[in-house]
Amino acid sequence: MKAITQTLSELVSQAFAAAGYDPGLGAVTASDRLDLCQFQCNGAFAAAKLYHKAPFAVADQVAQVLQNDSAFSKVEVAKPGFLNLTLDDGYLLKQANAITQDPHLGIPQAPSPAAIILDYGGPNIAKPLHIGHLRSAIIGESIKRILRAAGHTVVGDIHLGDWGLQIGLVITELQQRHPDWRCFSPDFDPQADAVQPLTAAELNEVYPLASKKSKTDPDYAQRAHQATYELQNGRPGYLALWQEIRRASVADMKSNYQKLGVTFDLWYGESDAGRNIPRLMDILDQKKLLTESDGAMVVEVAEPQDKAPMPPVIVRKSDHSSIYATTDLATIIQREEDFHPDKIWYVVDNRQELHFTQVFRCAKKAGLVPAETELAFLGFGTMNGTDGKPYKTRDGGIMKLEDMIATVTKGAQEKLEASSFVDEADYEEMARRVGVAAIKFGDLINQRAKDYVFDLNKFFSFEGKTGTYLLYTVTRINSILKKAGAPRDPAAPISRVYTDSERELLLKILMTGDVFQKALGEKAPNYLCEHAYQLAIAFSKFYHDNRIIDEPDPEKKQSWLSLIALVRRVLCLLLELLGIEPVEHM
């Protein structure tokens, strides 16, 4: 079904037309002044300019037409020319009950579903997952769910960083530690020789060290580059070792992403694009896009309208190994071949914007995707510490994702242990959900593209505008519905509006479609967070003002139960879109 403001805009547009004005002026929005009205239309101001009339006069004419409309209980014109609209309770109920019946629970469906590849996560193998990886995973997961809820087909791809210099660094360091390993021998035989098993813990220690060494030791760095080149060119021992690095690392990642409730359809990496690199180079060569520059091969992507100098993309380094632009371009070839997507979207750190601009231009120039395929960069901001600099732990290190989840989960568990509503057997799983809800909501409530200050202590309070509050609201509803007993008709409509707090609650429910469209349009889950919070507040107020279970009037009680059942469904849907799992009790 349509979003409510869409439906109302159509009514008001007709009224504008009936009064002799452009129907395009009839856009309705939620009211800024809930004390005056529920919805408003500011079209009279624009009409005043177009038709050289006083805004008030225009609004008044339109209001005359709308007076007769049964959808509104009150149509008023205010001061300069605001058209203030309040819905008739009967209409409000009709809309709310329609949402109950709607298979999509009021979420507007995309008129033409698109095939979208969503590239998010993007961790590097051999490096531990840390909180720098959190945003891409959480935001990507939510955007994926939002797109799917609108009816789009989405393939989520983690796009592992598994083919670059970082692997060369790890190989170099391992070689220095274990020169006797068969995989380092030039005559390594993949059929006969085995590779030493590795653990994630070991890799987590090896990479940072190797990275540090390479910065101070040019010879070490040189060997890492050489190892990268040889790996990419198929040296058997390195390939076998790389496979083991990948295996150990991916196993560790999967467990962390699972805890976070983040999933991927594809676990492809840069290496999977490797086979397309020769083809990429051929295409670039055929289209005469390649230029040699300081020993590297580059593609010019500058355009006349550029405000700042646009450097060329390097597609082959001077040591002949590939770089992230190479694998990103080769990945586009693969995605086009496998899915022929309408859109490929990248949920990546803002700092990579220039890189992706270059890659997109190069891809279009080379015709890797049709001109109409949308390649878009959905950047996100950095998580800073309270000092305004990228977040560090107290000792100056980077916080591992695993540790962060464990810390918040522990805090949640302490609270749960004090609750009489949760069985001991459920502590662990419930604590995970509560902790992860706190983390996810705390992140998603922020605007995607902006940096924000991350304060771990905030997550421990489990108070106020948090994911916890949303889960708590759901558990309160659960409690009532459970205690109200079984003989309740789940399809019974909400029959009347008895109180003000109920009306506000219904209004919030009706706005869900609008908010969803906004979140979808801007790929911005924060609107859903805010709305879920608003809905929860509206429920809490209603809950506080009215005693549902003790209500003697059976019709009223039934109506209220139907109302809160709908609130629960909408709230759970919003949580699902955010990637947050509810709990039964807490």
Place this chain on the structure above:
RNA sequence: GCGCCAAUAGCUCAGCUGGAUAGAGCAAUUGCCUUCUAAGCAAUAGGCCAGGGGUUCGAGUCCCUUUUGGCGCGCCA
């Protein structure tokens, strides 16, 4: 140097294509649990929306400019 982004309550942030009295959470002060989960509800206090120009009937929102901060600017990803 060039470019991009930001600056709103003590702190962390909202503020929809410019609209009517700038909103939350935390922190502070104060009420509310023999009654559906107090991880809650209600209330008080807190603002020259960084400074200065401009456009407009109307600007936190658009334009210009200054200041401050963050980020980016070929062989890391």
